[in-house]
Amino acid sequence: MSKLAADHNAINLSQGFPDYESPAELSNLVSKYLQEGKNQYAPMAGVPLLRQRIAEKVYELYQHEYNPETEITITAGGTQAIFTAIAAAIEPGDEVIVFEPAYDSYAPTVKLFGGLVKPFELAPPDYKIDWQMVRKLISSRTRMIILNSPQNPSGAILEEEDIKQLIAITKGTDIIILSDEVYEHLVYDGKQHLSMARFPELRERSFITFSFGKLLHATGWKIGYCLAPQILMDEFRKVHQFLVFSVNTPMQYAIADFLSNKDYYLELGAYFQRKRDFFRSMMEQTRFELLPCQGSYFQSAGIRRITEEKDIDFVKRLTTEFGVAAIPNSAFYNKGNDYGVIRFCFAKREETLEKAVSLLTKV
């Protein structure tokens, strides 16, 4: 969709990236460390100071101490962390439960390592998980459950009841959780992000993955990290060592320095909530039906008041005829389920959102 948007000079609300810069202070720190000669290989697990800062941040947010030496690894983005966790845990024939709509890397990676994807389809408007049905999907071959909260593309989040059910379902099993928490700070309306790190019964079986791209408005930097108890992290690092070995050094120093400013990330939720509210209030003028958005920087919208077309056909037409690109949510389902819902990314400047909505009012 990004290519189609570029070809047609459309406003790109499809792919999830900001159209504004990360803080100048951060870029200055990158330049500083480049010039200071922090340009050689970092240690395999990541620059120690950055791992220390992450440990402090996680403790502050979720009240659990991960050991920076043995339980935190810096990766080349969230996607590499996800890939590495799956590679470390999955053997041919293992079953992996994936909640759909899902970020597109999970299923292909599971398949690459011979795993069997067991999709669990969630439906609009609220994408709630029916845990009784999840129980039915679990077998003696279930090796992993992949979770993503706040979820891309639905904007749904895990609530206390989900956590209770997850604890009950995994108790007494060897099931590993892969929890993709790249949008951890983007939770709205006074709700809390329920990281696996908060819950002893869950964190002991979890790889938790994060992305500095999302945290720092710098998706092109491709840097992130993984948290896991040592027994899992040992396996993770065996893959990581030969997949990337180590991640780019000056960025790691710069991020470590930058993260000492806690206010930056503590204010991120409110910052994106303002964008969400701005976008939603303007979208009231259109014929799109806004779905709930409790987290992430994506707003899903129903198109059935406008058209009976397939979501994919509609978004192509939206791009070429109306000049706004979005993603069809059917792309996030293995079977291409089309609920007549599309996804807009609101991590954009106000003027971009304003321009986009003025075009969307014509639809």
Ligand SMILES: Cc1ncc(COP(=O)(O)O)c(C=O)c1O
């Ligand atoms: C749910 C989810 N996980 C992971 C990623 C990837 O993060 P990164 O760009 O750091 O690989 C994204 C990016 O869009 C995402 O939406």
